[in-house]
Structures are given as structure tokens and as C-alpha cells.
Amino acid sequence: MSRAFDMKDFRLLSETRFEKKPIHRGYAMRTMHLDVGARTMREKPVSEEMKARFTGGKGFGLRLLWDGTKPETRWDDPENEIVVAMGPVCGNTNYPGSGKSLVVSLSPMTGVPIDSNVGGYFGPYLKFGGWDALELQGKADVETIVFIDNVEGFVRFYESPAGLQEDTHLLADELTRAFAGSGASDDPTELQAISVISAGRGADHSPMGVLNFSLYDRRRDGIRVKQAGRGGIGTVLRNKKIRAVVVRYKGVGQNSNDAADPAAVQRLGLKLHREIVQNDDKQCKMRRQGTAHLMEVMNDYDLLPTKNHKYGQDPRGPELASWVWEKLFSQHLPDGCWFGCTMACAHAVDGFELQTGPYKGQKVCVDGPEYETAAGVGSNLYVYEPEGILELNFYCDTYGIDTISFGTMTGFLMECWELGVLTPERTDGIDLSWGNWKGAAQILHDLADGKRFGVLAGKGVKFLSEYFASEYGADARLMKDIALHGKGLEQSEYISKESLAQQGGYYLTNKGPQHDEAWLIFMDMVNNKLPTFEAKAEALHYFPMFRTWFGLQGLCKLPWNDVEPADNAKWPESNKVPEHVHNYIALYKAITGNDLDWDGLIRQSERVYNFQRAFNVRQGHGRREEDYPPYRAMGPVLEDEYLAREERYDKQMLEKIGVDPAGKSVAERIRITREYRQKQYDSLIDAVFKRRGWTPQGTPTPEHLKEIGMDLPEVLEVVRKRL
């Protein structure tokens, strides 16, 4: 790529200078607040109390968001914030998976805080200028570019220049080159010192807009992007009229965190590097296939979403197997999203020729696909052509649209097409037959252009299911049953029907159904290790808390269990990967110098998790009735759906429900199954809420908040109103 702009030509709107501050034991002890409306920057100190209670990352993000907003704040109010927060472990280069930042905001999809974790260089570069978090608040009156120069020590607001590209793969590239070296340097080291947050055109017209975090790939001399994908934070960025946030930092080193024990950080990192290098080929093959290694496994176990999660398997499943992707991924060299991550799962397909849209005929680099994308816009749409998946992956990324929400939403639309709810008249002529990825691509192009059916489709399945019932006379209950969302957020891409624990993993969550908190399908359904409600509840306490901890620290969860010590299976509770948990505890201690044990780790998360629940309550949500799945996520909705797994469902009816299915109509058997499963889910909620220290309505009790050290007056005030 060649350079089209030089930052020096941009119109400067304001500048604030700051003192760079070295990190001490993982913390800067200050945060940066930017008001994009007033174009001002101010520093906020981080108190010891905030550090002790909220730890960092997502904890800091939620604390700042709470303080910056009010109970009546909506996602598009100026006071809504986007907070990017890193955590004490973030940015170390030794331990694989240490480059994550957490982004929080009031979500346009759910109305409650969303938190989304993301790789790329932005978080660590922001941190090493001396910042534990960045708050973006206010609304700009002109298209704005924010530039944080952590080398020179200033923040500048620029007016976005005319002619700047809007699609991410071009925009991030143009801005990286314009800002390199604080003014259009061609030096690769300067290019690598830039990272850009941007949204896309899609976010201008849909609540499912992502934030793209860029990294400059020296080998490709090009831009790669990683997504803070869930919950529509890109839509918030565009609503604030921010075109991009650019950060610059140089000089990342082995001990940029000023660890208490840098040699221990090296030792722990090297141990895991070696484990990955030795075991990955025999285990998950993340280094060669990334998360796409899951495709055939999920299809084999009837868990790969197929036709809007109606089925979990198809004979065509193997057409999207890991070995197909491995062949397509180019550059067989490690592709990580942060320095020192030897798991290096961020694969890409280079030189891919597009078949549709504004870049038709061009050869591009497609970041991915990862599992969720391959499943969401692949099998879930009955698309088994890898080139269709790559095309949708590319355009979702460059338009800034969440591939998961888009996949689940399009699956819903295609099922509505099959059911006759949608017709060519209602889709502006787009054919949404199963497998027609070009129809899906057309929705995406229209969505980016803000025209035709794409605008309606992009509103997401919660809106669409209600709209189709009220406007098109579709069966309201059926629409509700097959619209896969919780709280307004589309479900991610695993079939949860046969695992009650996973239904809880998806829907007993603060932010909506994602795969970040708990993945219990194998433990529950395949290995039957969670036979009782109490066992399920314990897992639905432990795993969400444990996994929340990654987000407090700036860590990626993949190196936790996508590689395991060779002898992991012989240890008790092997599904917790105990040796890795001990690594994390030692890593936290080595960097921060603070003491920690396994219970203390869970306690750090419990505080933040309960604070987030109380935050939902403050915003008028966080009620039990918001934590139920649509029935498609729990069991068979339609007759052909039941009949496709008739033997399984009949057997369950006889053995688990104690009703003989013989002689009963399919409709009756569906009803009996449904009643049983819904009752089971109700019992699950009771057990989980109890284990989490919440009332049966889902409100954290004051006693529990006191016990975990989250009995702040403002939190108690909120929960007491609900008791």
C-alpha cells in the first residue's frame, strides 16, 4: 500500500500535552478521560481502593462507566462512554496471550453494559504511555480523529480529512501510514508503533457495529484487525462521530510492566512457550488452524449450528473442516495478535479474490475465519463454500459488523424465508434460500450503504422477530422461539439444546449470550460430569468467575485450555487445567508483587461480576425474566426438528421425563419435552442464583456483597431498591 495522507495536513482542533508516566508493577495508577465534544483531555488518578476492589481491565472499565453515566443514560446519549482498559498483566511479552484489552460501554443492543475483549497492539501501546484505561465521552460535531502520542506525550483532536476511506481495511492502513513517526514515516518500526481503533460504515446503520483494533504486520507490510466484536461498541463510536482513535508507542520491552520479579515472568512465559511448541500439534493445532480446528469436532457431536441452530450436524459439515482452512491459510509463519504469543492463532487468507461488492475482483487479506465466523456465516446459513465464508468474513470486518450477530441474524432471516414470512417483495428481491451466501453478502452491502432491506435486517433478531409478527402477521410465538438472542444480543455459535448447563452458560450472563463466560457442553453433555443442579450451579459459578479474571488482567483465555500440559488429565478437576491456573497466579504475583491464591483469584472476579449485575439493575434491567433463552436454544421448536432427532427425544421422554411417547403425536411430544425442559431451566436458575449469592429475582444480596468486599454504598443503594 502507498501513503495517501500525512497527519500534518489534517486540521488540528485541539492539543493537550501530558507527562509520560512509567508503569510500576503493572499499573500506571492513572487513567485518561477524553471529552470528544469539548475536545479536552484530563488525567484521573487511580486510587489504591479502586485497584484493590476492581483489580484492572474490565473492573476499571465498569467502575469508570458507572461513574460517567446515570441510571437513565441511553447508549446514544453523549455521556455514554467507551472505556478501553488493560489490566496489570496486559502487555507483558513473555506469557502467551497477554495483549488483550477490555472495552465496555452501554450497549445499543441490550441497554446494559457490554464488555468485549480484543487483541491488537492498541491496549498495550496505550498502557505503556502510563494509562490504565481510556474513557471516551461526549459527542463531536465534526468527524473526528483522536491521536494519542505516547512517544511525544500529547493528545490531539483532528478533523477527519475529506477523501479518507471509511472501510476498515483501507482506513486503518491510511491512518497507520499518515501517523507513523508522528508524520508519514515509511520506517517499518514507526509503522509498527501505530495502532488504530475504528468502526465501519456498517456501524452507521446497525446496532451490531464492532470496534476494529489494528496491528501493523511487518511481514505483510499491511494492516490486520482484531475485533471488540460483541454488543455494538462500534455503533457507539460512530454515534460519537469518532472516525478513529490512533495511538503511538515505541519501545516495548521484556519488562515494560516493571514487574516485581521479571525473571519469574520470563520463566513462566518460557514454560508455556515450550508447552505450546511441543503439544499444540498433538492437541488443538492452534498454531496451524486457529479456532477453526473446532469445526469437525462440533459437527461430529451435533453441536455445529446448522440452519439457524435448528440442527447441530450435517453430512456436508466436513466440507468446512479444519484441514480445509489449514490449506487456505497462507504464510505458514506464526501469526499472533500481540508480541510473544506463541499460540499465534490469528491466521489469515492472503490474496483472496472478492466476488461481490465494491471491491469485487480485488485481491485482499482476510483475517480469519475463526470458529465463530466459520460456523455463524457458514454452516448456520447452510453455506459450505469456504469462499462464501471468506467473502462474508472480509466484508463484515471491513464494514465493521460483528460476524456472530450477523451470522445469527442472517440464519434467522433465512429460516423466515423458508417459513414464508419473508418473500422477495419484503427483502427487496434478495433471495435468502439456505446456502445463498451471495444473498447474505447483498444484505451486508446494503447495510453498509444504509439502504434497502439491509437497514431493516441490521437491526438484529430481537427487533426483527417482533417486527415480523406485528407487520407481516408472522406467528409471534414462533418468531420469539427461533430468534436466538438474550437481552437483545445474538447468541454465539454453539448448539446448546442438549446441555442445560450451557443454556445457563449462555443466558445466565450479565451481558447476553456469548462464549466468553462458560463453555460447559463437553463437561455436561458429553462427559456427564455435572449430573445435579448443584453441580451445574457450581460450574456456572466457578467458570464465569474464573474466565472473568482474564478480562481483569488483560489476558486471552485461549492459552488457558486450548493447550494443556501433557499430563493434565491425571490431575483432579482437570477441566480447570490446574497447572495453568497456578501459572496465572504466579504470573500475577510476579508482575504486581501482590499475594494471591486460587480463592483470591475467584474473589477478584466475583467483586466485578456482582458489580456488573448491580449495574444492570441500576439501568433498569438485571431481572430474572431477562435471563431465559428462546426455546430454539433449549429444544426442538418445529416438528421436522423433532423428527430429525426423534429417537433421542423419545428416549429422553421415556427415561428422563417418565412419559411413554408411544402413540403420541409429534406436537404432543414437542409440548411435553418443552414443558419438561423449561421446568429444568427454572430449577437451574434457582440453583445458580443461590450459588452466586443472588435473590431468586437475580439481585445480589447486601450480605453477599459485604462478604465479597463489594458493599460500596452506591451499589447497596441500587440493590436495596430491588429487594
Added chain:
Amino acid sequence: MIKYLKMDASKCVGCMSCVSACSQAYAKEDNPAKARIQVLGLGSGRFQLVACDQECRRCVAECPVQAISVNKQGVVTIDKRLCVGCLACVAVCPTGAMRYYPAEPTPFKCVACGVCVKACPTGALEIAEKEDSDASRFPFEAIEAVRGRDDTGGQS
């Protein structure tokens, strides 16, 4: 061509002269843990010599910041200004020739300078040359394939 340190362990008597000379030259102290060549005792007066063969290039492929490159003589070198100290190179090195010292920011390795050759009293060491191989070419060919142009540089 690849310039490298050719080692004949059968001539080694374990005197550690090479190790001392190397660590003095690069770390300004006589410390075997900081030497770019290692002499490992195997018992019965036999020794194993460990130093980079300059050919496998796995560290070049692995380095996330491209701080490890190959110079005009075919020698693998680390640019300390670019290195972020992640130690991924140490993990992928199949012979243990890529080393680090606790709490020091960057790893180190043999660059076939010949200091140890001069110090060796038995002629066990020499600086030699060998042809490029599939392994030595791999990282560069992989990049060329993706970039679609030949500007990866550094190859002799």
C-alpha cells in the same frame, strides 16, 4: 552461503576456554551462563558442544517483531533495539543454542565471530561455510509467497 561455527566434539577436552573467551567478549565477565557456546559434560571425558548452526532458522520464523534476521554472510543475528524479549525464539530452538539470562531483557546466540576458535587449544572449533538448504530458505520463501514480491532481503 551460511557462515557457521563448525564443532568437532571428539577433539574437545572440556577446558572451557571457548566459553570463557565468548562470555568475556560479549558479557564482559567469565560466566558460562552468558556464553554463546556451551560445553556440556557427558561423562567419561566426553563433551557435547552447543552453538547455533545458523541454518534451521526457526527463530527467524518465530520472532513476532522480526528482530531476528540473517545477515549477508548467512548468520542469524538479533537486533536488540527491536527485540521485545518474549523468548519465543528460546522455546523453538531445537538445540538450546538460543539462550537468555534471568531478568536480562534480550536473548543471545552465537554469531560465528570466531573468538572461541582462537581460544580453543585442540582445534575442535572452526569457522566454516555451508550451502543454503530448504530449512534456511523457509522463512523468506513463506513471506515472499504472501507478499507476492521479492523484497525480503538479507539472503546471501
